[in-house]
Amino acid sequence: MVSGIQPSGELHLGNYFGAIRQHLELHERYESYFFIVNYHALTTIHDREALRRYTFEAALTYLALGFKPEKAALFVQSxxxxVTELAWIFYNLVPVSTLEKGVAYKDKVAQGLPANAGLFNYPVLQAADILIYGGTLVPVGADQKQNIEICRDIAQRFNRTFCPPDRSLFPIPEPLIREEVAVVPGIDGRKMSKSYGNTIGIFDEGKTLRKKVMSIVTDSTPLEAPKDPERCNVFALIKLFADEETRNRIAEAYRRGGYGYGDAKKELIRLIDEHFAEARERRRELLKHPDYVMDVLREGARKGRRRAQEMMEQVRDLVGLNYATYRSEAS
Incomplete structure (x- = not known):
């Protein structure tokens, strides 16, 4: 199993429910490679210190939330x-028309991100991320489904183009999509995204957390009037944290009337605090030991690079890039 997280800013509840929680649930069940995709982050971040800080914070977040480095590799993409060498080889197999149809690319450009070549070619580097470790299972959000289809196509093209008829190098990966996780709403009601500036951070607490939650957009229904919980951004977030009994209790209070959005927001703050209490404590301890975090990343990179180098030896041989080896054998 392989997957990555982009260190393009503060990790938030959308990242947690869309990806990180699933990674934590699965990383002990499979041979797994998880990486912080700082090459990908260069599509939007051109500040050295910010990239370094976000990369460290991503590692810190995984460890604080319960990632066990003895069970799976956690490392930095770069x-x-x-992986960038493999991506270059893949670039020469992918029609430009395939990338021009990229929904994720179009969406990000529509959000105002610069239409640079890195963003355009993002799916090819993502395919290299997956295939260089022999990935067969890729946990992703529904918005990444097209990119995994491109990855599958690249694997098949490489196998057809360079491999003998009776042998394939790359397995064809399957996406693991958790359909039941709906889009996590941000404080303005749109999808929670760093691009929109509408996020609630995983480790926000105290006044910061309260300010963000209390600013979640709601309608103007009076306090005493019944409300539809399924049309409320606050309740959409409550459902992600609450158990069934709590969800039902709060939903009934909405429908009964006399229950204000301010009451719901206070419930949400309580649920967030309870859910991340232990992780916050672990994060505080980890901050006292940054060398431990770096050791985890170094060891994860050692495992990942060993696997990648083994794969690239085969790729170079099949493509014809092991020229020195060929000359030695020929002589």
Missing amino acids: DVPE
């Missing part, structure tokens, strides 16, 4: 530079 510590395995072979």
